[in-house]
Amino acid sequence: MAVPRLAFENISKVFPGVKALSDVSFDVAPGEIHALLGENGAGKSTLLRILSGVFRATEGEIKIDGAAHHFKRPESARQAGIAMIHQELQQVPHLTVAQNMFLGHSLTRFGGIVVNRREQERRAAEALAMIDPTINPAAPISTLKVAQRQVVEIARALLDKAKIIAMDEPTSSLTPSEFERLADIIERLSTRGVSIIYVSHKMDEVFRVCQRATVMRDGKVVGMVDLKKTATAEVIAMMVGRELLAEEHHSHATTTTSVEARNLNTARVRDISFDLHKGEVLGVAGLVGSGRTELLRALSGADKVTSGTIKVDGKLLTLSNPRAAIAAGIGLLPEERKREGIIPDRSVTINMALPSMNRFSKGGFINHRKLKRAAEDLLKRVNLRPFQLDRQIRLFSGGNQQKAIIARWLAAGSRILLFDEPTRGIDVGAKSEIYHLIEVLAAEGHSVIVVSSELPEVMRVSDRVLVMRDGIIVAELGRDELSEETIVSHAVGKADSRPGAA
Incomplete structure (x- = not known):
């Protein structure tokens, strides 16, 4: 049997009072795209931190191409050919692409006194050319889209001649088309013999790009599966320790209007009109940049409404700031939970x-x-x-x-709840709980608007769906009209139900 590119052998990790990992063993072949799955708290992040040299294992060892390693620091892991791409990218915004790629090990000249920026940019361009030659190594990294910044991290790994790249939730901020681009890059890396460890809560992506999966629960490996021969429901049951029942959608919408928006305009949305009913879950779909988040920000008082009207329970509302929205019974669960939602x-x-x-x-x-x-x-x-x-x-x-x-x-x-990407970065078990909570809230008479980039999610929770494009509503779809194809066709402009549209 061929020697695995990477093998975890009986890895255990004990923190004071907690055993985070217990006898974790599995291997990854050269060029394999291997999923590491489990709910939050299963031990995935701890294991990857041991692999990348952030933590030291209490017991067990890591083997790379058959040789045992005990990494004492991240630099040791990097020198052994391991690269880690974090969900929250570890980049310095005011530095250039090339400077970020050489962060921590700059190329110098004149005895180490001066950074050789020209040589850094030349080598960065060579690495970027393998996957995306359109990225300028001299550009400030803050000017790049999230998907391009992901590519920079991958190019940095190639620059370091990484043999193993671990990707932690790499698509949490990507559009479907950007995911397809990333999937293509991952597959090309695989053909060059680079092994990928892919961590994601998005099962459709896992089955799209990965060959095998190791499933963890409570710090232990509970199974390894061939994804070509295993059903999604079976993998999810292994992750959560039980079957998640496919819940049917139950509508609790009434004919009573709770929110009436007419001809709303802000700096980012135009001529928005819709009604939201008591007990209704109204989905909002569209591509990133279509104005979905900006619509919720306008309703929550975070963005200034330049014209148009909003009525809550028939009363005209002046949204001068978020306090006015809160006082009117409107609550926002923001897209950027860690930055905008919590202290x-x-x-x-x-x-x-x-x-x-x-x-x-x-x-x-x-x-x-x-x-x-x-x-x-x-x-x-x-x-x-x-x-x-x-x-x-x-x-x-x-x-x-x-x-x-x-x-x-x-x-x-709050009686009106605005949920922006409510399950981003959340495991499958917690997703099911959030969906159940949304339905319970609607049954209690709350009115809910849900913005989501995941079309199955929008279709799962919504009574109706508004589709946005370029800051306007281009379609309103009843539940019996919902399909991924229909939503996408409106979102990208292949279909248009606006009055007077060609």
Whole structure:
């Protein structure tokens, strides 16, 4: 049997009071695209940090091409041919593409006194030419799209002659077309003998690009599968330890209008008109840049409305700022959860209470007993796990952070909920819980707008779907009209249902 390019042999990792990994063993062949799957907290990130030299294993060893390695630092892993591409790209915005590619090991001249920028740019251009020659190595990396910045990280790995590239949620911010481009690059790397470890919660992508998958749960390997011979449902059941039942959509929409928007204009959206009903889940689909997020920002008071009207429960609303929207019962779960949705170092309880702290304070002093009672009630209702109310919110998984933000708007008494990419970066089990929460909220009479780049998600949760393109609504689709093909055709302009459209 051929020697594996990479082998994990009985890897265990113990932190104080916690065994994060237990006897993890599997291998990856040269040129193989190998998925590493599991819910948040399964141990995937810990294992990759050991592979990349950030953590040291408590027990076990890593073998590369048959030779044992014990990495003490990231530089040792890099020298052994391992590259790590993180979900949140490790780049310095004000530096050029080439400078980022040589970050930490710049090329110098004159005895190491001066950085040889010309040589760095020449070598960077050579590496980029293998996958995307259109990227200028002298350009500031901040001017590139996310997909191009991903390509720069891959080119950096090629520059380092990486034999193993680990990709952690590489498509969380990419459009479907950008994913196809990345998939093509991954497949070309594979044909050159580069082994890829691919971590993703998006099962369609995993089955599209990977040959085998190792499935982890609770720090252990629970199975390895041939993806060409295994059903998606079987893999998901291994990940979560149970079958996720395919839930049918149940509409709770009424004829009562909760939000009436007419001819809304902002700097990014134009002539937007729609109604949202009590108990309805209204989906908004479209390509990245189509105006979906900007529509939610306008409704939440984050972006200035230059003209048009918004009525809530029949009353004209002046959205001068987010406070006005909150006072009118509107709550926004933002797309950028970590940057815009949470205060990482504060407790989950404090994060939950942010917009409604006046409910829990008097004379400038917080009534901690009252706050704790409310937190226990609301965070139990959204099934927060682990149920540790004083724990910093940054220590929770993405799915549980989202649950805390949903609880925030329940605490604030919001009746209109705006969810922007509610399951981005969340594992399949937590996704199912978020979908269930959305349906429960609608059944209770909340009105919900869901923006999502994942078409199956939009179709799963919505009673109706608005499709946006270039800042305007180009189609309104009833539930019986929903299909991926129909949504995409409107989003890209192959079909147009606007009045008077050719």
